[in-house]
Amino acid sequence: MGLLEGKKALIFGVANDKSIAWAVAEAFRREGAEVALAYANEAVAKRVMPLAESIGVTLTLPCDVRSDDDLKATFAEIQKAWGGLDILVHSVAFANKEELKGSILNTTREGFNLALEISAYSLIAMAKEAAPLMQGRDGSIISMTYYGSTKVFPNYNVMGVAKAALEASVRYLAEGMGPDGVRVNAISAGPLRTLASAGVGGFTQIAGIVAGKAPLRRNISQEEVAGSAVYLASDLSRAVTGEVHFVDSGYNIIGL
Template identity: 80%
Template sequence: MGLLEGKKALIFGVANDKSIAWATAEAMHREGAEIALAYAGEAVAKRVAPLAEKLDCKLVLPCDVRSDEELSRLFGEIREAWGGLDILVHSVAFANKEELKGSFLNTTREGFQTALDISTYSLIAMAREAAPLMQGRDGSIVAMTYYGAQKVFPSYNVMGVAKAALEATVRYLAEAMGPEGTRVNGVSAGPLRTLASAGIGGFGQIAGHVADKAPLRRNISQEEVGNAVLYLASPLASGVTGEIHFVDCGYNIIGM
C-alpha cells in the first residue's frame, strides 16, 4: 500500500512536464493518491491535458488564482466530486518579466502588487477555501518557495520579496489551521530549469554557482523536489508544520 493510498490531492501549477508541480503529481500518484490538477488558463491547457491522462486524472480544472470567484468555483467542484480534500499543493508564482531584471529599485507598484497577489495571497485564498474540506482529515498544505526569500540573488528582485511573504504566510497559516489538524509547510527548492525560471535574468549564472558551491556539488532534479513534497504531505511528517524544508543539495548552509 502506498503512503497516500486513498488520499485526495489538489495540485496547482502544472504547466508542462518540467514543472515541480508535475513531478509532485507523479510522486503522489505513485504512492496511491487520487489527483486533481488546477492550471492557469487556456494557454497551458493543451500541455496539461495529456499529462493528466497519464495519471488517470478526472479533475483538470482551469483557475485564475487572482479571482476569489474562480477559486470558490473550483473548490466547489472538488467538494462535489470528492466530498473532502486531504492535500493541497501551491506551486504558483508569477512576476512581470520586466521586474526580473536590472535593479530592484525599478520595481513598479503594479509589478509588486501582481507578484504578491499571484505568488503569495493566492495561498491564503486557497487555504481558506480548502479549510472546510480538510476538517477531520489530517490535511496537508505544501507551498513551493526559493532561497531568494532569505538571501539576495541577481535579478530575483520582487519575486524574492513575494517568496519571503509566502514563507511568513506558511507559518501564520500553520498556526491558524493547526487546531483543525491541518499542517502547512513550504519546500525551498534549488534552481531548476522550468517555465517560471526561464524569465529570470541570469538564471544560468545562479544555477552554475549553486552546482559549484553546494555540498553535493550539483543541482537538484524535479523528482527530488516532488519526493520532498510527498514526504511533507504524508503521515511520515505528521508532526511537522510551519517549516521551510530545503531541497537544494545543501547550498543554503554554505557561507562562502
C-alpha cells in the same frame, strides 16, 4: 500500499512536463493518491490535459488564482467530486519578466502588487477555501519557495519579496490551521529549469554557482523535490508544520 493511498490531492501550478507541480503529481499518483489539477488558462490547458491523461487524472479545473470566484468554484468542484480534501499543493508564482532583471528599483507599483497577489496571497486564498474540506482529515498544505526569500540573488528582485511573504504566510497559516489538524509547510527548491525560472535573468549562472558550491556539488531534479512533497503530504510528517524544507543539495548552509 503507497504512502498516500486513499488521499485526495489538489495541485495548482502544472504548466508543462518540466514543472515542479507535475513531478509532484506523478509522485503522488505513484504513492496511491487521487489527484486533481488546477490550471491557469486555456493556453496552459493544451499542455496540461495530455499530461493529466497520461497518469489517469480525470479532474482538471481551470482557475485564475486572482479570482475569489474562480477559487470558490474550483473548491466547490472538489467538494462535489470527493466530498473533502487531504492535500493541497500551491506551486504558483508570477512576476513581470521585465522586473526580473537589473535592479529592484525597476519594480513598479503594479508589478509589485501582481507578484505578491499571485505568488503569496493566493496561498492564503486557497487555504481559506480548503479549510472546510480538510476538517477531520489531518490535511497537508504544501507551497513552493526559494532561497531568494532571505538572501539576495541577482535579478530575483520582487520575486524574492513575494517569496518572503509566502514563507511568512506559511508560518501564520500553520498556526491558524493547526487546531484543525491541518499542517502547512513550504519546500525551498534549488535552481531548476522550469517555465518560471526561464524568466529570471542570469539563471544559468546562478545554477552553475550552486552546483559548484553546494555540499553535494550538484543541482537538484524535479523528482527530488517531489520526493520531499510526498513526505510532507504523508503521515510520516504528521508532527511537522510551519517549516521551510530545503531541497537544494545543501546550498543554504554555505557562507563564503
